[in-house]
Amino acid sequence: MSKLERKKMILVTGASGFVGSKIMEVCRDVVASPSLRNASQEQIKRIIDASGADTIVHTAAISDTGICQENPEASYEANVQIPVYLAKAAEGRKLICFSSDQVYNGLEDDGPYTEDKADPANVYGKHKLEMEERVLDICPDAVMLRAEWMYDYYLKKSNFFMNMINAKGSVAFSSGQYRGITYVKEVAQNLEKVITLPGGVYNFGSETTKSMYEVAKQFIEDMGLSIQLEDAPPRHNLWMDCSKARQYGISFSEVSEGLCKCARDNEAAFRL
DSSP, X not given: OOTTTSOOOEEEETTTSHXXXXXXXXXXXXXXXXXXXXXXXXXXXXXXXXXXXXXXEEOOOOOOHHHHHHOHHHHHIIIIIHHHHHHHHHTTSEEEEEEEGGGGTTOSSOOOBOTTOOOOOSHHHHHHHHHHHHHHHHOTTOEXXXXXXXXXXXXXXXXXXXXXXXXXXXXXXXXXXXXXXXXXXXXXXXXXXXXXXXXXXXXXXXXXXXXXXXXXXXHHHHHTOOOEEEEOOOOOOBOBOOHHHHTXXXXXXOHHHHHHHHHHHTHHHHTO
């Protein structure tokens, strides 16, 4: 096969994780990276070179905010140092890194937030913001995706969808908090368009004008669930304006529509 005919391959880090495994399932021409935990710059360069990939999608991270707060050194290595190593080793390959809506949790206004301002208030958010800045300094063509809380029918990890389906008695969400939550399948389905994005930072996920309480209420009603909904104390908004990515054809279902889509996709699994 000539160079012109060669398939363009995508190297996925964190391929066994929540986001990475969905990308491996949905997307074509993907190859899984071995674990990058404690990897050196030289080891990462060898992994990238051996993969034959044209694009690197970095999903691996320590994303539990509590763990990051308790172990800032481990968070820094996973969430800043490894992506910087990837950027240095990319050498002209397209690099896509998953960041987080947590970069907005220290802002004083209520949102929705655009990409031009950020003020993280926890270790995880601070490290993600530093990662964005350092990677883009090395690779201006890299794409940073500020991702939302993602969900799926996924028994091994707590997420909005499974919390609602498996709730015993009651759940609590705040009528004073606004944020997007995203069906992870739609994240993977958007990857082909993400690869063509110009370098920079993008808010990435579903949007809504409803509070978390209103989203939960509608989902309970739409699914006919026997769950009592309580109004939780307000929390800081993580409410993003995703219009920048939308200009390039990146589209997601509205939050409530995405939840119903996930339910339909997994109807047999939980026997609605």
